[in-house]
Amino acid sequence: MHDIRLIRDNPEMFDRGLARRGLTPQSPRLIAVDERRREIIGRLQVMQERRNSASKEVGQAKAQKDEARAEALIAEVAQLKQDIPVVEFEQKAIEEELHATLAEIPNIPLEDVPDGKDESDNVELRRVGEPREIHDPRAHYELGEALGLIDFEAAARMSGARFAVLKGQVARLERALASFMLDLHTSEHGYTEVAPPLLVRDEAMFGTAQLPKFADDQFRTSFDFWLIPTAEVSLTNLVREQILPEEELPLRVTAGTPCFRAEAGAAGRDTRGLIRQHQFTKVELVSVTTPEKSLEEHERMLGCAEEVLKRLDLPFRTMTLCTGDMGFSSQKTYDIEVWLPAQNTYREISSCSVCGDFQARRMNARYRPADSKGPRFVHTLNGSGVAVGRALVAVLENYQQEDGSVAIPTALQPYMGGLEKIERAS
Incomplete structure (x- = not known):
């Protein structure tokens, strides 16, 4: 606002x-x-x-x-x-x-955001890691179905398109990824884990600007609650209608939650597989800080998200989004894109955005400066740390073996009971 x-x-x-x-x-x-x-x-x-x-x-x-x-x-x-x-x-x-x-009016881009019309005008900031040599790589959904551990047909019978049933070690791998990310962010990056509501009221969705403009992209219950499209909604609204002491900032919180999106604007895109689902899991990072510290916090948050992919040894590139590809609330956004061998390209796995006081005004979220002047609006930031479903896709494709099995990244093996490889059950 x-x-x-x-x-x-x-x-x-x-x-x-x-x-x-x-x-x-x-x-x-x-x-x-x-x-x-x-x-x-x-x-x-x-x-x-x-x-x-x-x-x-x-x-x-x-x-x-x-x-x-x-x-x-x-x-x-x-x-x-x-x-x-x-x-x-x-x-x-x-x-x-x-x-x-x-x-209805979006946030104003920062001066250093590149101008452009769409994703083709985004600017690459850096690349980390080299794609593995994989002969004739198979898509994650082909691997999962061949292993008998991803079932799209069962999901379609009960829920329709854009849903999946994960089974056995693939289901465990998804859980392992979320646990690994949360442990990393809480033990090494200074975030506090939160288990937030998944159902929120209009005011919360308005506060983070999902409403009113993007109502068609959301799921609403018959009891007038909204299913969160991202834990950003719940985590950012923790400070709504509050005046925080400056000494409590920065506030850094994280959550691993199911997320729900109608994908109304995604007809015909990624219709197969786990890339664009109505229900998915994501680990979210949210920071609340002072205006003077928000840009520094943005770079810090990006580093925390990148570290997840470094620990998983997944090749990625980091992009600065242009003005035409930025989200509604954002002043500046970095996208992290992970390498997917089957698509022979990089795909978004995290967006890290600084929003200035845009969301804070919608939530009336303020802080009291240490010099005792009147309250000021906080600055809010959010980022995926990272999208668990897409990380699962990336692990399946980047760690696939010639025999159809999938190796487990070293960082995840303790979360998988020491398992080193996912194979089809005999």
Whole structure:
């Protein structure tokens, strides 16, 4: 959510930022709505002040036995009491209009974000690791089905498309990946593990900007709860409507949860396999910090996510997303893309974003600076640390053996009871 005062003071800068996202200028209509709002507020204040002063004058007129004036003042006060609620309703309506309009406008990119229209304009930051030589690599879904440990047909019978049933050692491998990531982030990276709700209210989804713009991409229950599309929603909303002491920042939390996405905009994409499912598991990282520390925290978070792939010995590259490929709430985003041999390309496995105070304004999340000045909005960051389902895909494909088995990365073997290889059960 943007601050209308900053838009009013810097309309050209605001519109330049939106233009970098390919959007038309918004400041003229926002300022026009805000001017109407301010005019209504001013008119309401005059009416309220006059009601209060006229009420006092009634007593004075009666004390002076000026009945005619007292009656006129009483009539004026009565009329004001009728008119003020009408203007209060106008104020509420115009404030809701301004709020709804601001809620539909994405965050402004930082200056160092590369300009571009889509993912083809993203900029590679670095590559880590070399892809293994694999003769005629098989896709993860082919490997899983051949092992008898991934069943898409059973999932389709009970739930439809974009679901899967994992069995045996592949199911255990998914659990091992999540446990490994959580242990790494909590024991070495300073994050606190949280087990958050998977069902949240409208306000929580609005706070992280899944609502209102992306409602069609979400699952909603008949009891008006939303299934979280990412633990970012629950973790970031831990600080909603709070004023934190500065000494408690940065706040770093992580969670490994099921996530649910309708994938309404993904028709025809990744229809086979585990890449784009309605239900998947992800380890999420969220940081809440001060404005002065948020960019440093962004680089730190990226390093934490990259370390997961380094420990798993999976080749990856890190990309800086261009303005046309960034998420709605983001000021700047790094994507980590893991190598998938069967696709002969890199695919996203983590996004790490710094959001500035964009989400904090939507949640009214603030902190009190140590110098005791008034509260300020916190800065929020989120990142995948990493997507467990996609890490499972990457392990299956990168560690596949010629005989159809899958070797277990060394880092995961303690989580697999010492197992070194997944083979088809005889």
